[in-house]
Amino acid sequence: MRPILINFQSLEYTQCFFSYKEQIFEKIYKKLRKNLYLLHCVTDYPVDDKYANLKCIENLSRQLKINVGYSDHTIGNEAALAAIAMGARVVEKHFTIRNDYSSFRDHQLSANPDAANQ
DSSP: OOOEEEEEESSSSSHHHHHHHHHHHHHHHHOOOOOOOEEOOOSSSSSOGGOOOOOHEEEHHHOSSEEEEEEEEEESSSHHHHHTTTTSSSSHHHHHHHHEEESSHHHHSSOOHHHHOO
């Protein structure tokens, strides 16, 4: 079975915990536990490293006893590497061929091939 990634980008930690414990995930968690990943995310483009709140990864893992990951909106690879060191088992990062590909902000902030090779 393929991994199921659930991004909690706009929820506070307590909302995430409540959703998991009391609603949707409680029913499917038992069946899908090995393939279910909750991704911590801060919805800002870009996110300054100091606001990435990576401690949430450890908290999610410890409190919920579930696979965790990180949806990275920072510039560079440092936050993604730190997230892995803090227990993230999967990292989602926006990628583009060229940062000037279009005026769409996502291309300007995404990792390019050089950054991905670092």
